[in-house]
Amino acid sequence: MAAHRGKYATPSFYRRVWAMVRKIPRGKVMTYGQIAGLLGSPRAARAVGYAMFNTQSPDVPWHRVINAKGEISIGGHLLRPDEQRARLLAEGVDLADPRQVIARYRYWPPRPRPTKR
DNA sequence: GGTTTGACCATAA
DNA sequence: CTTATGGCCAAAC
Numbered sequence: 001m002a003a004h005r006g007k008y009a010t011p012s013f014y015r016r017v018w019a020m021v022r023k024i025p026r027g028k029v030m031t032y033g034q035i036a037g038l039l040g041s042p043r044a045a046r047a048v049g050y051a052m053f054n055t056q057s058p059d060v061p062w063h064r065v066i067n068a069k070g071e072i073s074i075g076g077h078l079l080r081p082d083e084q085r086a087r088l089l090a091e092g093v094d095l096a097d098p099r100q101v102i103a104r105y106r107y108w109p110p111r112p113r114p115t116k117r
Numbered sequence: 118g119g120t121t122t123g124a125c126c127a128t129a130a
Numbered sequence: 131c132t133t134a135t136g137g138c139c140a141a142a143c
Contacts, residue, residue: 013140032125036139043138045125050140052124065124073124081124121143129135 013039017051020109024064027091028107031068038109049073063087064107070098 016039024030032052036044048065055062063084067073072095074081085095093105 033127036125041139043126044140046123046138047125047140049124050122054141062124067124068126084124119143122141123139125139126137127135128137130133 013047014051014054017048018055018057018060021052021055021060021062021065023109024061024107026061027093027105029064029066029088029093029101029105030107031066031102032073033068034106035065061087064091066101068102070101071095 017035020035020038021030032045032048033042035048036042039048041047045068052062052065072081072084074084088095093101095101
């Protein structure tokens, strides 16, 4: 099951990112750096963004991933930052105040070690 | 295996 | 407040 780096093989790191993004509940958001940190690489925020760029699975709520400022990072013309905003608004996420977005809607996944209390 | 790129982040001025 | 810069990481070429 080793992830070969074939053209059509899915990079394992991306998979972890996607898996974590899938766990973001509706109406919640996570940041690139946050995801990277939880995956063990606090400085790999860019790679997380890269993973999002390569996301093609409808299962992955890519729109729930924003930057540390609490805003949508997509500035590109090819993509659709407006769509991300619309999706978040549809889930009840108010993007008016970026700081408030982080404070109110940031999602922290449960720790993988709930045992021992 | 070096180079390039990027939907990032923190810091400095 | 905005702009600039360095850093860091993973993947594609």
